[in-house]
Amino acid sequence: MKYKDGNIVKKIGILTFHYADNYGAVLQAYALRRVINVLPDCVAEIINFVPKEFTYSLYKNDIKSRQLLCGKRKKFEDFLQKTCGISSPMISKVEGNQYDYYCVGSDQVWNIMLGDVEFFLPHLDENAIRISYAASIGMSSEKVYEYKDLFEKHVSKFKEISLREQAHVDFIQTVCHKECQCVLDPTLLLKTEDYSAIITEDHVKNKPFILFFWLFHDDNLMKGIEFVNTLSRKYGLPIVHTVADAKSYMFNMDYGNVFYEGVDYFLWYIKNASFVVTNSYHATLFSMQFKTPFYTFLVDKMSSRMNTLSKKFGICDRMVNSYINPGKLDDNIDFGYIEERLIVERDKSIDFLKAALDVKI
Secondary structure, eight states, rough: OEEEEEEOOEEEEEEEESSSSSSHHHHHHHHHHHHHHSSSSSEEEEBBOOOOOOOOOOOOOSHHHHHHHHHHHHHHHHHHIISSSSSSSSSSOOBBBBSSSEEEEESSSSSSSSGGGGOOOOTTTTTOOEEESBOOOOHHHHHHGGGHHEEEEHHHHHHHSEEGGGHHHHHHHHHOHHHHHHOEEEEEEOOOGGGGGGGGOOOOOSSSOEEEEEOOOTTTTTHHHEEEEEEEEEEEEOOEOOTOOOOOTTTTTTTEEEOOOOOHHHHHHHHOOOOEEEEHHHHHHHHHHOOEEEEEEEEEEEHHHHHHHHHHHOOOOEEEESSOGGGEEEEEEEHHHHHHHHHHHHHHHHHHHHHHOOOOO
């Protein structure tokens, strides 16, 4: 039995992608736990589920890179333990019924191409209460129908369902015969000041810079580098980047590689950059949150989440996929409008959580 301020409280287990060495993955887990813990008579913890087949990619050809990767892994472990409160042993199967509510999400927990069937909670007791918050399917509208039987069998057992992307709301409602709502990514449920405690206080760079935050070496990497170099030349700004093996000639005014930094520095760089150029969903969200001008490169596999984001916040002109004439590059983003929309969408999303967790208002 759990107590909070002398009252018996609901115990909520969050099942999500907390285990990847990915800034967005750990920050959305941190944010959802923090938001639920603020709700009356609720105590949330992140279930330390890690799929059996999951491994950390620490292999590099040279000893120095392996050491740096191990150092980055340690930074993420420390963040999860000290800031997200994860202390229980790892498990590879979620079963029984030890929580009052099981909350699945956010991130691509229902992308069966990436994830694990455990995110559908198939081994819980029948009377266990299941909800989802901002779960992401991350597949095309056509592809997801190949798995409709899986969704119908398991997701139909969920008491309340919400998704991060609008594109799959109709699919869930049709296949699972349940109401479904599109809500904000958990990182946007917190306000800018809520992140102050986890941003490094170090003054990392002493002059203005552009942050080029690129998630993976894909076919668009060179396009992205060409784009950020154009921006750098126009504004005379050096470039901080996450291309760990970048050659000296790749970036105009190379100001350093930050690929191996921890979560606290990731937030600092976005908050203090003059511009962010990225192909990352969560780097885009934090640029919006910190009112940092940004350009986001569109990637096919992220199209549904970026479409939802663009429509909700009126940022279609910040989504790019190729070279832009330097004369058209600017820092003209209506952050006032974004903040207005955030307030509305944040209230709707928190109302969903309150209803799903039967919080008395």
